Amino acid sequence: MSLASIDKNSGGPPPTLLILGAGGDLTARLLLPGLAGLLAHGGGAGLTLIGCGTDDWTDAQWREHATGAVAGSAGGDRRVTEVIARSRYRKADVTEPAELTRLLGECDGVPVLYFALPPAVTVRACQALTGIDVPDGTRLVLEKPFGTDEGSAADLNTLLNRIVPEQQIFRVDHFLGMSTVLNILGLRFANRVIEPLLHNGHVERVEVVFDEDLGLEGRAGYYDRAGALVDMVQSHLLQVLALLTMEPPATLTAGDLRDQKSLVLRATRVWQDDPVRSSRRAQYTAGTIGSRRFPAYRSEPGIPPDSTTETLAEVVLTVDTWRWAGVPFLLRSGKALGRPRKEVVVTFRPPPKVPGGFTGHDRPDRLRIGLRPDRLRLDLNLNGPGDPSRLDPATLGADFGAGDLLPYGEVLDGVLTGDPTLSVRGDTAVQCWRIIRPVLDAWRAGRVPLQTYPAGSDGPER
Ligand SMILES: NC(=O)C1=CN([C@@H]2O[C@H](COP(=O)(O)OP(=O)(O)OC[C@H]3O[C@@H](n4cnc5c(N)ncnc54)[C@H](OP(=O)(O)O)[C@@H]3O)[C@@H](O)[C@H]2O)C=CC1
Numbered sequence: 001m002s003l004a005s006i007d008k009n010s011g012g013p014p015p016t017l018l019i020l021g022a023g024g025d026l027t028a029r030l031l032l033p034g035l036a037g038l039l040a041h042g043g044g045a046g047l048t049l050i051g052c053g054t055d056d057w058t059d060a061q062w063r064e065h066a067t068g069a070v071a072g073s074a075g076g077d078r079r080v081t082e083v084i085a086r087s088r089y090r091k092a093d094v095t096e097p098a099e100l101t102r103l104l105g106e107c108d109g110v111p112v113l114y115f116a117l118p119p120a121v122t123v124r125a126c127q128a129l130t131g132i133d134v135p136d137g138t139r140l141v142l143e144k145p146f147g148t149d150e151g152s153a154a155d156l157n158t159l160l161n162r163i164v165p166e167q168q169i170f171r172v173d174h175f176l177g178m179s180t181v182l183n184i185l186g187l188r189f190a191n192r193v194i195e196p197l198l199h200n201g202h203v204e205r206v207e208v209v210f211d212e213d214l215g216l217e218g219r220a221g222y223y224d225r226a227g228a229l230v231d232m233v234q235s236h237l238l239q240v241l242a243l244l245t246m247e248p249p250a251t252l253t254a255g256d257l258r259d260q261k262s263l264v265l266r267a268t269r270v271w272q273d274d275p276v277r278s279s280r281r282a283q284y285t286a287g288t289i290g291s292r293r294f295p296a297y298r299s300e301p302g303i304p305p306d307s308t309t310e311t312l313a314e315v316v317l318t319v320d321t322w323r324w325a326g327v328p329f330l331l332r333s334g335k336a337l338g339r340p341r342k343e344v345v346v347t348f349r350p351p352p353k354v355p356g357g358f359t360g361h362d363r364p365d366r367l368r369i370g371l372r373p374d375r376l377r378l379d380l381n382l383n384g385p386g387d388p389s390r391l392d393p394a395t396l397g398a399d400f401g402a403g404d405l406l407p408y409g410e411v412l413d414g415v416l417t418g419d420p421t422l423s424v425r426g427d428t429a430v431q432c433w434r435i436i437r438p439v440l441d442a443w444r445a446g447r448v449p450l451q452t453y454p455a456g457s458d459g460p461e462r
């Protein structure tokens with residue numbers, strides 16, 4: 001099930017997943033359902049689950065909470081009910097060294113510490129861990145954001161490396177779930193007809209778009225501090241860009257894959273080094289999507305009425321390598337958009353010469369890789385019915401099909417088997433902040449106007 005055949009648990013007892021922040025939103029909405037799916041597919045065998053948080057819960061209350069969280073996703077599977085039935089809850093302040101020592105002492109096998117905590121609390125918990133002799137093999141699992149800029153991401157890396165080696169640090173990006181990674185890499189590197197075309201000789205431009213019809217989903221406190229650029233572009237979309245543009249790795253092992261991603265991200269920067277002309281930011285105003293009414297972002301519960309946080313971010317980047325120099329890569333993500341669109345679009349250059357006599361060639365060839373749903377579309381110009389000299393647009397399609405697991409199930413599979421392939425390496429986390437820093441600076445200095453768009457529209461006008 002995991003990308004690497006090496007299971008770092010082999011030989012020892014199964015690991016203990018210690019969720020710090022067990023009463024939070026991430027745990028209930030994403031982590032526990034992901035874990036349930038993984039268990040139901042045979043992963044995480046023998047795992048011990050311990051929830052830890054500030055709530056005054058008994059074991060029974062925690063189990064009830066966990067059972068509710070997995071109800072819609074494999075909750076009835078025997079393997080899931082068994083793990084929950086054996087699981088425990090501990091109330092603790094995880095920024096206190098003595099309490100962390102007590103929690104670690106309760107773990108069977110390798111402790112896997114999942115920091116489902118507010119980022120500032122995660123840092124304090126890690127500071128507390130530096131004073132503790134953690135058991136051999138202890139793994140640390142961190143959620144985004146990894147720091148708030150290059151410097152703090154580097155500082156966080158230093159802090160984490162004082163606790164365990166890099167191979168035992170898992171920086172989660174759920175867009176690196178196995179299916180997305182393998183869909184892109186399989187398409188690129190297992191098809192002779194695709195990969196040779198993917199370079200600046202043939203490609204005119206690339207878009208990585210993640211337009212959502214969702215709004216804040218109750219995460220106003222987090223989102224208003226992050227904004228679309230940090231929430232989506234700095235993290236997920238740059239990871240997708242790396243998979244699309246990196247050179248072929250020799251294997252899919254963590255070392256090879258993460259080296260190639262890191263190299264290509266180091267060559268990535270803002271288009272023409274001009275963050276003002278190469279970026280746009282916008283915020284939604286009131287509108288409707290289907291039967292849902294959205295208030296203006298500034299009137300959403302928990303959002304300050306004068307917020308200048310962007311709910312849509314657009315950035316053009318260059319990947320300054322022999323292969324990609326000169327090709328603009330547009331990364332865009334927005335909330336409350338009328339037409340959700342989640343895909344990578346590779347637009348090819350026009351053919352050098354369409355023979356005279358053909359008519360109707362007015363659309364470029366495009367390769368479209370769907371991120372949600374996972375599918376492939378190839379837009380071509382083909383001779384249609386009737387007049388054979390007339391070229392009609394045609395689309396060839398294939399569905400990758402959904403993976404067996406939810407993205408968080410795929411992430412947890414890597415974490416529990418000790419395979420960091422699908423997690424973000426420390427240097428890459430720093431690079432991703434470096435890439436967007438000029439844009440953040442320009443936006444903070446007010447050098448790029450904040451546009452608006454009605455919820456339910458296609459975004460701000462050009
Ligand atoms: N929710 C989501 O959809 C996503 C979240 N993330 C990331 O996941 C992390 C967690 O987010 P989320 O679940 O939304 O946040 P929440 O605020 O919902 O949950 C955090 C939990 O941590 C607990 N906590 C806070 N301080 C301590 C402490 N000192 N000791 C023990 N427990 C503590 C909180 O308890 P209390 O409420 O009592 O303070 C709360 O239960 C964040 O880094 C976030 O950026 C990433 C992707 C998606």
Ligand SMILES: O=C1O[C@H](COP(=O)(O)O)[C@@H](O)[C@H](O)[C@H]1O
Nearest residue numbers: 174175212214231232236372407
């Ligand atoms: O991490 C995040 O991702 C989601 C989009 O991913 P999906 O897998 O839920 O489609 C995004 O809505 C959210 O704002 C962001 O924090």
